[in-house]
Amino acid sequence: MAAGRDDFVIAFRSAFLKKKDKQKFSLLTLIFLSILVIILSNFNFKIIKIIKMGINEVVYRSSFFISIPENKIKSINAQINEHMKLYDDYKIIETDLENLKQKELSINFLKLENDKLRKLIDESIKSDEILAKVLIDKESPFLKSIVVNKGTKDKIKIGMAVIDRAYLVGKVIEVNYTNSRVLLLSDLNSKIPALLEPIGMQAVISGTGKNYGEIQYTKEEYENEIKIKKIIVYTSGLGGLFKAGLPIGTISADNIKKVNFFSDFKQLEYVKIVSFNIESTN
């Protein structure tokens, strides 16, 4: 029994403490170092922040350059696919354009009316958009996020909304000097206050880790209304984090808990980071 224990101790000591010929550090030293890194990275000391930002800068840039060949192959593949279905797309776009022209007229009228009403209550919304390129789009099954090439030097702040064309895709959760990380709406940890229109109901849209979102914390009566109307989900602007009215996605009648996002998060190349400010003289 004692011999068995001795064998275990010898094997354990040899595995953890002895350095092999070509190993510069023992395993135990590096395990302690990684635990130290985990603990230290959670403190908000200035020096740790600077080191963390430095590591992020170097790794993001390196990853961007190393991924260039792979991204080139991806874009060639996408171009070939687009060419293959060019004619079909043209026909769809032609009818869509006609519909949009008609809708634009009514939208212009609503916009003017909205501006007049805002003037009446002395409120104006100032918003700035910063165009950013997606540096890293590592599609991890566990965390859904992207890295963009704008950071504190471009006045990016944590919590800013990120949009693709007009559609909300996520929010900034980490800012470095020249780049930032954006948590996508599809991430399990993403929770966005939303408004379901045209029924005018408040809800929280939560990510699922998949390509769609889920409705949480809303009234149960909405289920009946949703079955008869096509619901579009917008940001509600509650909490002051996002500008109200940013389109998020649609809810289909067949699955009333599921939100289909407007934007395809796998195809993001350029996004806009939006800051907004509500000014009121009242």
Add this chain to the structure above:
Amino acid sequence: MSSLNKAPISNTSFSYFPIVILFISVFNEFDFNYLKIQYFSFNFVHILIFFWTLKNPNHLGYLSIFIAGVINDVIVGLPLGLSSFCYLLICSVTAYLRNITLSPNFINDWLSFLFTILLVNSVQVIILDLIFLIQVDYIKYLINTGFTFIFYPLFFFIFNYVNKKIIVKLND
């Protein structure tokens, strides 16, 4: 005389194969962990580290593994140091296995690999969920572990082939 001690560049560069593959895997956007196929993913880095630290640790240093872990954390967005810790846990198991194994055999390695990835993924989920309060999908982790286990034999034969080549070339 000194030329006898020098291995040709092609031979020495071949021995960097595991490190190069490891760093490409963590740096590149392409990831076996996500192949755009629903419920199908496996952790290539775990297989790579397990195999090379078990069979030929001289070609995959612990320091490189630690650095690769930090890079993976930064790119994926995990808390800094977590992947390094998990990768080094794999190294700990393989180092222990190397010390207690007299005659290695594939089935034992494969079963030990299952135990190792279950341990590592459990540790990762516990740290993420309980300490950092980051929500994770347990089912995805379990499926990922399953596929990683299933794919081990395929990569075992590829890596074994490369490992034999490295040994032969270095002995030339």
